[in-house]
Amino acid sequence: MVELPMVRPGLPLERAALAGWAVAGALGGAALLALAASGVPVTLSSGWRIGAAILILGTIAVVYRFLRPSPRLSLGAEASVQLICILLSAGLLVQAGAVIGAGIPYADAFLWQADQALLFDWVALDSWVDAHATVSLILEWAYFSIGWQLAGVVVALAATRRELRLRRFVVATGLTLAATCAIFPFVPALGYDGFLGLGQGEPELRLEALRAGLVDAIRLDELVGIVTFPSFHTAAALLLAWAFWGLGRLRWPGVALNAAMLAATPFHGSHYLVDLIAGAVIAGLAIIASGRAAGPAGAARPVAIAGGYSPSREENAGKA
Numbered sequence: 567m568v569e570l571p572m573v574r575p576g577l578p579l580e581r582a583a584l585a586g587w588a589v590a591g592a593l594g595g596a597a598l599l600a601l602a603a604s605g606v607p608v609t610l611s612s613g614w615r616i617g618a619a620i621l622i623l624g625t626i627a628v629v630y631r632f633l634r635p636s637p638r639l640s641l642g643a644e645a646s647v648q649l650i651c652i653l654l655s656a657g658l659l660v661q662a663g664a665v666i667g668a669g670i671p672y673a674d675a676f677l678w679q680a681d682q683a684l685l686f687d688w689v690a691l692d693s694w695v696d697a698h699a700t701v702s703l704i705l706e707w708a709y710f711s712i713g714w715q716l717a718g719v720v721v722a723l724a725a726t727r728r729e730l731r732l733r734r735f736v737v738a739t740g741l742t743l744a745a746t747c748a749i750f751p752f753v754p755a756l757g758y759d760g761f762l763g764l765g766q767g768e769p770e771l772r773l774e775a776l777r778a779g780l781v782d783a784i785r786l787d788e789l790v791g792i793v794t795f796p797s798f799h800t801a802a803a804l805l806l807a808w809a810f811w812g813l814g815r816l817r818w819p820g821v822a823l824n825a826a827m828l829a830a831t832p833f834h835g836s837h838y839l840v841d842l843i844a845g846a847v848i849a850g851l852a853i854i855a856s857g858r859a860a861g862p863a864g865a866a867r868p869v870a871i872a873g874g875y876s877p878s879r880e881e882n883a884g885k886a
Contacts, residue, residue, distance in 0.1 A: 579729055581859060581860050582730060582734055582859055583733055585733070585860070586645070586737050586740070589648075589736075589740030593652055593659065596655070596659055597655040597658040600666065604665035606781060606784055607782075607783045607784070609784065609785045613654075613787060615787065616650065616654060616786055616787075620650055623644075627639075627643035628640075631644070637727060639724075641724045641727070641732065642720055645720050645723075645724060646717075649720065652743060654789075656743035656746070657789035658786075659747040660746075660791075661776060661781075661784050661792070662784075663747060663750050664750075664751070664773055664792060665776050665777070667754060668778070670754060673753045673755045674755045674757070674794075675761075677794070677838040678761060680839075684840070686838075688758050688838070695833050704826065705833060708823060708827040708829075712806075712827065715824075716739075719735065719806055719809045719810060719813075719820075722813055723735065723812070730860060734857060734859075735856075737855075738852040739802075739805055741852040741855055742798065745848045745852070749795065750793045753795045756773065756794065757770065757837060758832075758836045758838065760836070769792045770792075770836075772792050773792040794838070795844060796845040797831055797845035799837070800831050800837075800849070801845040801848050801852070803825070804849040806820065806824045806827075807820060807821045807824040810824070828842070
């Protein structure tokens, strides 16, 4: 039996891994500064489940990287910790941003006018969706699949050792959220439902409360999405579709699911068409930037320690 050569990650993988932590750290630092500026405290005890998850996954990452090497487990656990930190920091950042930007008027009228210029008739389309119960249920399920999709794609990419794609996905998600958080305070909006007086859900009520100074403290277990422009759901649909594209048999199911999530976003997310366009542009730029973060080659190049060279799984599968 021929023993396979041991390999170590090449520069692109190392750079992509560091980029993930850099983005997570930058978002965390920005969240702390924004919270300090907003003057709204955070109830840390409300996030004990999140803290426990980070601690457990972090321990798994360390143990299975250094003590009992298992690339799949260590990669999946580390990427999960990065993603949790990125999502948590972004959630806190937009809450603080709503308070800081309370003096900026809502941009709904401008966004609505932009949709009118694009001949987008949200009311007619929303009425059609509501009149077709099956379509509405499918779109609703697809829209709210974002949570388990984020977890599932990490598991799938780690299990198949698509390390470079997984690390780029984490970086691209972080960059997308950073851009979203930076834009949101200057373009606050309630969305179609709130603007047209069709009712307000939890996100709209939360945004109103934050802007009115009615929130005494932010609970980590009650963070809700309050961003209308740009649409993170749109960006996430494209990022997830890109991630699934490297997963062989899961490619087309993943693309189909995220196409449905994208189609659901204007209705179940009460988004303007221009929200979707902005989210799509940000996601595309974030994917490109994640490739730059991995280096000019944009692909893993393992270097053999002994016994010759062994190409990575991603090199065998080709680039995407």
